[in-house]
Amino acid sequence: MGSIEGVNGVNGVNGVSGVQKARSGSRSLPFLTDVLGNSLNDRLLFAVPKKGRLHQACLDLLLGSDIQFHRHSRLDIALVKNLPLALVFLPAADIPTFVGEGRVDLGITGRDQVAEHESVTPSTATTGVVEILDLGFGKCSLQVQVPQKGAITRPEELIGRNVVTSFTNLAEQYFRKLEAEQAGEATNGEANGKAPLKTNIKFVGGSVEAACALGVADGIVDLVESGETMRAAGLTAISTVVDSSAILIKSKHPSDLKLVDLITARINGVITAQKYVLCTYNIHRAKLDAARQITPGKRAPTVTSLEEEDWVAVQAMVGSKQVAVVMDKLTAVGAEDILVMKIENAR
Ligand SMILES: Nc1ncnc2c1ncn2[C@@H]1O[C@H](COP(=O)(O)OP(=O)(O)OP(=O)(O)O)[C@@H](O)[C@H]1O
Numbered sequence: 001m002g003s004i005e006g007v008n009g010v011n012g013v014n015g016v017s018g019v020q021k022a023r024s025g026s027r028s029l030p031f032l033t034d035v036l037g038n039s040l041n042d043r044l045l046f047a048v049p050k051k052g053r054l055h056q057a058c059l060d061l062l063l064g065s066d067i068q069f070h071r072h073s074r075l076d077i078a079l080v081k082n083l084p085l086a087l088v089f090l091p092a093a094d095i096p097t098f099v100g101e102g103r104v105d106l107g108i109t110g111r112d113q114v115a116e117h118e119s120v121t122p123s124t125a126t127t128g129v130v131e132i133l134d135l136g137f138g139k140c141s142l143q144v145q146v147p148q149k150g151a152i153t154r155p156e157e158l159i160g161r162n163v164v165t166s167f168t169n170l171a172e173q174y175f176r177k178l179e180a181e182q183a184g185e186a187t188n189g190e191a192n193g194k195a196p197l198k199t200n201i202k203f204v205g206g207s208v209e210a211a212c213a214l215g216v217a218d219g220i221v222d223l224v225e226s227g228e229t230m231r232a233a234g235l236t237a238i239s240t241v242v243d244s245s246a247i248l249i250k251s252k253h254p255s256d257l258k259l260v261d262l263i264t265a266r267i268n269g270v271i272t273a274q275k276y277v278l279c280t281y282n283i284h285r286a287k288l289d290a291a292r293q294i295t296p297g298k299r300a301p302t303v304t305s306l307e308e309e310d311w312v313a314v315q316a317m318v319g320s321k322q323v324a325v326v327m328d329k330l331t332a333v334g335a336e337d338i339l340v341m342k343i344e345n346a347r
């Protein structure tokens, strides 16, 4: 199974010293054994964001997947009660490293974080991670932003200037390609990486949007969801570096593939259930064809006879986002008693 080194057992801070660490190979975990009353030796390790935008959605997903655990106060590792699994709570940005090194078998993080990790220099590169599922939440875009009232309107105009970001690898890759294109090099979609970078990429860990107003940057590369933060800081987006959403990832060689498949199927069930609702209605048989076109279902609608002559009851899965329009259309073709129900889980 996976092994962890540098993950804290207590105090909620990564790599805390004085805490007994799990060691690759020996998997001897006396401290954690004491605290957790069990060992991690035979457990698949699953990394979950410990805070931030993805944290609560991940907890909801675990609950929906019947992954039962009790997290001791301030402890970043929790044993799962009903599966040979342990959850490791890590910052979203660190999860691709742990999974990429095979220390942790499974993880949830943003696609932006995986992209940032995968575009690293060879010295910090890992064997890589494998994306299993798009989870459909945590949607945002990493965008190049500049002051709304400034002179810069195109990303090329930032070449040779100061750009502040938390995503230095992706920003460097982006501007390297832009610089190569401007220099007229044939890039084949990739910069050759040999010329020194003219654009000055600086790292900040948070509140990136403040950098232009504070005179530290001419432009920034930061995440945008609603755009509220960007607009409040007087910025506007001029280019997109990467689109992101939360994803389930696995290491290249997870220790227990069957368990990985089981967890993937459970999580997929919850995600599918969130995408659809169950719609039922009654309709005269003469209008059934028209209604079927409106609610074709995921595979096909279920049609059952009613105890009333020429009337049928129909049941079909409908996309959650389309359900209001679907109800309008069903009413227009003569459907009655239209009911919409939440789906708890689906396989
Ligand atoms: N506004 C947002 N809307 C949707 N998803 C977001 C948003 N901001 C961030 N994310 C997603 O959540 C991931 C984690 O970001 P978040 O800022 O919550 O991390 P964090 O671990 O709290 O880090 P930090 O302490 O640097 O803020 C991002 O990589 C991205 O995939």
Ligand SMILES: O=P(O)(O)OC[C@H]1O[C@H](OP(=O)(O)OP(=O)(O)O)[C@H](O)[C@@H]1O
Binding pocket: 052, 053, 205, 206, 207, 208, 209, 222, 223, 224, 225, 226, 227, 228, 229, 230
């Ligand atoms: O487009 P919006 O909906 O406004 O969301 C975008 C903001 O959300 C994230 O920051 P977060 O609030 O997580 O805090 P941070 O700046 O400390 O990362 C991101 O870094 C942006 O600043």
